[in-house]
Amino acid sequence: MATENLVYDRPEGFTDTPTHYCPGCTHGVAHRLVAEVLEEMGVIEKTIGVAPVGCSVFAYNYFDTDFVEAPHGRAPAMATGVKRVMPDRIVFTYQGDGDLASIGMGEIVHAAARGENITVIFINNANYGMTGGQMAPTTLPGMKTTSSPNGRDVETQGYPIKVSEMLSTLDGVGYCVRRSLHDPKNIRLAKKAIRMAFETQARGLGFSMVELLSTCPTNWGMTPVNSLKFVEEHMIPFYPLGDYKISDAIKQIKI
Amino acid sequence: MPKELWKGNEAIAEAAVRAGLEAYFGYPITPQTEILEYLSRRMPELGRTFVQAESELGAINMVYGAACTGVRVMSSSSSPGVSLMMEGISYIAGTEVPTVLVNVMRGGPGLGNIAPAQGDYNQAVHGGGHGDYQPIVLAPASVQEAIDLTVLSFDLAEKYRAICMVILDGCVGQMMEPAEMPEMRPVHRENWDWNTDAKMGKRERRILSSIYIDPVDEEQTNLRLLNRWKTIQANEVRYKEYFLDDAEIVIVGFGTAGRVSLSAVRTAREQGIKVGLLRPITVSPFPYEALDQLSGRVDAFLVTEMNSGQMLEDVRLAVKGRVPVEFYGRLGGVVPFPDEILSEIHRMAKVKLGTDVHPRDAWLERMAHIV
Known part of the structure; x- marks a missing residue:
């Protein structure tokens, strides 16, 4: 009799909800990594998530934790309110680049500056996905979107914002790194980073954020495979992967 | 408790503390800043949460987050800051989490000035944020009433899962008066059946959101909120009556406009003029019924406000044209003197009043010497 070994299953941190994300989109990968980390740390039952506005507006449907839904860009402020009155809970926001780096820039910078003990999962896919692929603050120079049809002209439309580099200058930040989801090796590294970010919070070591370079095949007008290549060939050169800030106390954490 | 001399803003802050306030999030703006300053000292000394936010936008969303966990939470601001909070207020209304917000109103629109005004009546009473929702709105006229209504606001917000x-x-906000503080209530976390407090596996997970992506669900939600509002209208209307028993002229004014009007009413009474005052305490729900009944037995109404006649329209709705409604307002941060209102009472007692000219137009004409 053949024996079957289960090698892949839904993490406990997930509900039984089929995905609404487009084929080839890496939101699903990012969601799964967060759910696996919450399960491995044994904190699912004491976690409160804060969903954004954007493609991941329905993030609360997937994670098997309490969840609140923030106005566009305000997730870090809402998470501040939750965490300050429930300091023993794990509180995380999950935000896209339009949400975090454009309309919510004030909220994210000040949550980081205050050193709020929250974890931020920041999805950078260089466009506004939910509204159909408009230019985001992270859109690459020359990149075509529905609101930069001739390619982003930095003379008139400004330069992309490198969020991890910027936030890493703030003293309240304990952990701030950029990873990518374009291949299995990088996905593993991304998971480790997400774990470290949540460990930072669990130990009260300050603000933690993982920026994840992600794909948007639908709005980029590419196949899923070509989207992964685009991340590797175009996004990583502009948004270098790396550890932008890991405080000394966090460097001591062994997991 | 003995009476002590309290400044309005600080009294509100201490009253909130005694009502069990667990978290305050705010941003400095005149003439409200003393609430923030007072709580920046008081909350930490009690081991409670105080955060000075990066903006009113940040503050109201911190309030939103904390309110979702089910604790007693508030913010305070003044007119331009409250405008900035309107986004969050609409979300809070849509999510049905109890929230208390204090607006110490100043002259506007725009940056306006920092003098006392009542120009935010419509914003507070008739919405301000997007979508269908109704907040409970309380309007104190003294430091004592500010204390009492602050305490009440937490109870009402929780009772109806609404914004108060x-x-x-x-x-x-700025004046000092002798007032009595309530006893300190202990901080108490209710065991709500709706809050997202991550109860460690003791229940099913909960989601708090203002999203109803299916229009039919949103319509149901809107109707449910409206039905709840009808209950609030039936149970929570509050107002104060002065000299109404035999009144022939009735002044309607809230807050400071109501209080200044009372001085004018007392003088007019000494002069033998049968005038009374109805001062709404809940401007939302509005005392339509009380005014409706009064309109059956009095000769005329005078609405006094520190704006261009915003509550005036609600009084007109209640009176339904049965008797003349006159208006007297000072605005932009100007506070009326009792003498000005007394002159209006004298005028109304003397001339024959009609209902064919809109009271705001008639008032504007009388104000021509100022403009």
Whole structure:
């Protein structure tokens, strides 16, 4: 009799909800990594998530934790309110680049500056996905979107914002790194980073954020495979992967 | 408790503390800043949460987050800051989490000035944020009432899972009066059946959101909120009556405008003029019924406000044209003197009043010497 070994299953941190994300989109990968980390740390039952506005507006449907839904860009402020009155809970926001780096820039910078003990999962896919692929603050120079049809002209439309580099200058930040989801090796590294970010919070070591370079095949007008290549060939050169800030106390954490 | 001398803003802050306030999030703006300053000292000394936010936008969303966990939470601001909070207020209304917000109103629109005004009546009472929702709005006219209504606002917000706003003009916020504080209530976390407090596996997970992506669900939600509002209208209307028993002229004014009007009413009474005052305490729900009944037995109404006649329209709705409704307002941060209102009472007692000219137009004409 053949024996079957289960090698892949839904993490406990997930509900039984089929995905609404487009084929080839890496939101699903990012969601799964967060759910696996919450399960491995044994904190699912004491976690409160804060969903954004954007493609991941329905993030609360997937994670098997309490969840609140923030106005566009305000997730870090809402998470501040939750965490300050429930300091023993794990509180995380999950935000896209339009949400975090454009309309919510004030909220994210000040949550980081205050050193709020929250974890931020920041999805950078260089466009506004939910509204159909408009230019985001992270859109690459020359990149075509529905609101930069001739390619982003930095003379008139400004330069992309490198969020991890910027936030890493703030003293309240304990952990701030950029990873990518374009291949299995990088996905593993991304998971480790997400774990470290949540460990930072669990130990009260300050603000933690993982920026994840992600794909948007639908709005980029590419196949899923070509989207992964685009991340590797175009996004990583502009948004270098790396550890932008890991405080000394966090460097001591062994997991 | 003995009476002590309290400044309005600080009294509101201490009253909130005694009502079990667990978290305050705010941003400095005149003439409200003393609430923030007072709580920046008081909350930490009690081991409670105080955060000075990066903006009113940040503050109201911190309030939103904390309110979702089910604790007693509030913010305070003044007119331009409250405008900035309107986004969050609409979300809070849509999510049905109890929230208290104090607006110490100043002259506007725009940056306006920092003098006392009541120009935010419509914003508070008739919405302000997007979508269909109704906040409870309380309007104190004295430091004592500011204390009492602040305590009440937490109870009402929780009872109806609604936003309860306390709107006062800068006069009430800035003046000092003897007032009595309530006893300190202990901080108490209710075991709600709706809050997202991550109860460690003791229940099913909960989601708090203002999203109803299916329009039919949103319609149901809107109707449910409206039905709840009808209950609030039936149970929570509050107002104060002065000299109404034999009144032939009735003044309607809230907050400081109501209080100044009372001085005018007392003088007019000494002069033998049968005038009374109805001072709404809940401007939302509005005392339509009380005014409706009064309109059956009095000769005329005078609405006094520190704006261009915003509550006036609600009084007109209640009176339904049965008797003349006159208006007297000072605005932009100007506070009326009792003498000005007394002159209006004298005028109304003397001339024959009609209902064919809109009271705001008639008032504008009388104000021509100022403009």
